[in-house]
Amino acid sequence: MTVAAREEPSDETATHQRVGRPPAGAPRLGSPKAGQARRRWLFFGATAGVVVIADQLSKAWVDAEFELGPATPPTPVVGDLVRIAKGYNDGGIFGLFGDSAMVLGLASLAVIALILVYQLRQGGTSGPLLSLTLGLLLGGAVGNLIDRVVYGHVIDFVDMGIGTLRFYTFNVADSAISVAIVLLMALSLFGDRIPGGSMDHEAR
16 A cells, blocks of 8 residues: 655745734634724724814814903803813813923823724723723823814813812813723723623633
8 A cells, every 4th residue: 555645845835825824813804803803993993083073172162152261250051060161271181280281292192102002902802891991091182182282281161069169170081081091990890790891802
């Protein structure tokens, strides 16, 4: 009985077979994982875009329609609980960190880069709640960065509180960042127990 010898591929053939092969663990083009990653990126980008648009439109409206200064009384929206009180903020979120718009602008660029890297590494394969959270963070960071670049300050206008007990004046971007921080904490503490909050790389 004759057994045919198996022909081993040449080095050149093996090299061609390896060329173009995706890294181990990376989603293959057209695979369910690749489709999921695209959906997560679209969700992430759409969330950030909605936040930026809402933030910039609301700031433009407030800046055009309301006066600036302590002599101008706040405009009630929900009685005394929620009011519009326009202010220019040279500091960070909720007016923190004082007159440091340039430093905070550079810090915002670093934060934006970190958000994009995290979405690239984890967002595409985790639950949709992580992409929502990162999108809110990105939209808030970009919204306030636009103000710092264009005006040299951030426009704040939402004044909340009861009587003389008031919270820091803030804007839509600040709200998005605050919600995202709460969601990040929830994901860190509870993760898979939250619907859509899986941090597993096999999340659907």
